[in-house]
Amino acid sequence: MNISTPVLYERLGDKQYNNSGEEMTIIKYDKASQIVVQFEDGHIKRSNYKSFLKGWIRNPYYKFLFGIGYLGEGKYKAQVNHKITKCYKTWTHMFERCYDLESYEKQHSYANCSVIEEWHNYQNFAEWFYNNIYYIPNSHQAMCIDKDILIKGNKIYSPDTCVFVPQDINSLFTKDEMRRGKYPIGVTYNKDKCKFFAQCNVNGTVVRVGGAYNDPEVAFRSYKKFKEKLIKQIANKYKDYIPQKLYDAMYVYEVEITD
Numbered sequence: 001m002n003i004s005t006p007v008l009y010e011r012l013g014d015k016q017y018n019n020s021g022e023e024m025t026i027i028k029y030d031k032a033s034q035i036v037v038q039f040e041d042g043h044i045k046r047s048n049y050k051s052f053l054k055g056w057i058r059n060p061y062y063k064f065l066f067g068i069g070y071l072g073e074g075k076y077k078a079q080v081n082h083k084i085t086k087c088y089k090t091w092t093h094m095f096e097r098c099y100d101l102e103s104y105e106k107q108h109s110y111a112n113c114s115v116i117e118e119w120h121n122y123q124n125f126a127e128w129f130y131n132n133i134y135y136i137p138n139s140h141q142a143m144c145i146d147k148d149i150l151i152k153g154n155k156i157y158s159p160d161t162c163v164f165v166p167q168d169i170n171s172l173f174t175k176d177e178m179r180r181g182k183y184p185i186g187v188t189y190n191k192d193k194c195k196f197f198a199q200c201n202v203n204g205t206v207v208r209v210g211g212a213y214n215d216p217e218v219a220f221r222s223y224k225k226f227k228e229k230l231i232k233q234i235a236n237k238y239k240d241y242i243p244q245k246l247y248d249a250m251y252v253y254e255v256e257i258t259d
């Protein structure tokens with residue numbers, strides 16, 4: 001007589017919540033070490049009864065990141081040897097910029113930005129990440145994901161719009177809208193002299209461009225000429241290391257008064 005048989009039937013249909021708050025139901029129970037559970041979204045996963053009771057069973061399709069992002073099923077992990085990967089950090093930071101209200105307050109340029117649905121699944125983003133990431137030789141520069149150099153004004157993070165750029169290039173296109181004030185980009189007003197000046201950040205140093213101007217638009221044109229020339233210089237500096245599409249986009253990039 002198999003005295004364990006009643007247990008098999010008793011535990012079928014048992015419900016429990018995992019540590020993410022999702023309800024799980026046992027739909028198959030062969031033995032304590034071999035069970036199958038179904039989540040509320042219909043996803044099915046094999047595990048064991050102890051993990052079921054402890055709530056350790058995770059649903060790879062649970063949208064834990066701002067109610068949108070999920071890990072998915074595949075070879076890419078959030079951690080390797082108990083250390084969070086750069087890929088996973090890049091993925092989560094991308095979502096934070098788009099969907100975290102605090103990011104809006106800190107940087108208005110992220111308003112109305114979004115992540116393409118394909119990248120809601122971490123596995124898809126990670127595949128793109130490892131196929132496109134590169135590093136500058138003999139440099140410790142951070143590599144940043146950029147969404148609007150290839151397509152100016154773009155608001156969507158996607159495989160077609162994003163590219164990795166070294167920090168030197170990323171800083172070229174950073175706009176400090178909170179501190180700029182009401183004047184065009186690159187233009188400041190000196191109250192003592194009652195004049196407008198053009199200035200540009202070059203390698204962390206603010207450089208004054210041209211002279212003093214009575215008209216902010218004239219000052220902007222001075223800034224525009226200088227900044228576009230600087231972008232081309234930096235593009236040439238990194239030409240042998242960056243993707244061709246990035247180099248091409250930088251070389252035709254135009255600074256506009258509405259930036």
